[in-house]
Amino acid sequence: MALKEIKYKDKTFKLSYEIINSTKKESLLILHGWGSNKEIMKQAFSKELKEYKHIYLDMPGFGASSNDMILTTKDYSQIVKLFLEILKTDPKIVMGHSFGGKVATLLNIPYLVLLSSAGVxxxxxxxxxxxxxxxxxxxxxxxxxxxxxxxxxxxxxxxxEMYET
Structure with a gap:
């Protein structure tokens, strides 16, 4: 597990993430659903899609990532974009479960994989x-x-704050 600090709207978010298959060129961002975390997604997908670098992220307020403010789905997408910029990575695919899928739709990544996604x-x-x-x-x-x-x-x-989000 690693942490990155993201500054957004005068707040600092400590985002927990993990990268698997780090030597692969193409990356895949994997976002969890509401009330979940990266560990659950990692259990489900870490042994699959081995041709991709997997980026598992705990979004703010979930898993080991911090949050003490009310956020909208758009805020979540902006924070994820900042996270990707700091990692200097540009995934071609984002996989999102439930709320993670809702956030994924706002990221403008070429390929979306939506798993029981919220927001529809x-x-x-x-x-x-x-x-x-x-x-x-x-x-x-x-x-x-x-x-x-x-x-x-x-x-x-x-x-x-998380409930109001």
């Missing part, structure tokens, strides 16, 4: 719409503590 707008079921509306209605009335009833399992242990 689909109609929410009525039950989800009711859940969201109920929480938004009760939150200003001081019922923010009932958040635990509404929060998705992959966000239960996240900080306020």
């Amino acid at each position: 707008v689909t109609v929410k079921p009525w039950s989800v719409k009711v859940k969201i509306a109920t929480f938004k209605l009760l939150k200003p009335l001081g019922f923010a503590k009932i958040r635990e009833l509404f929060i998705a399992p992959d966000a239960k242990n996240m900080s306020h």
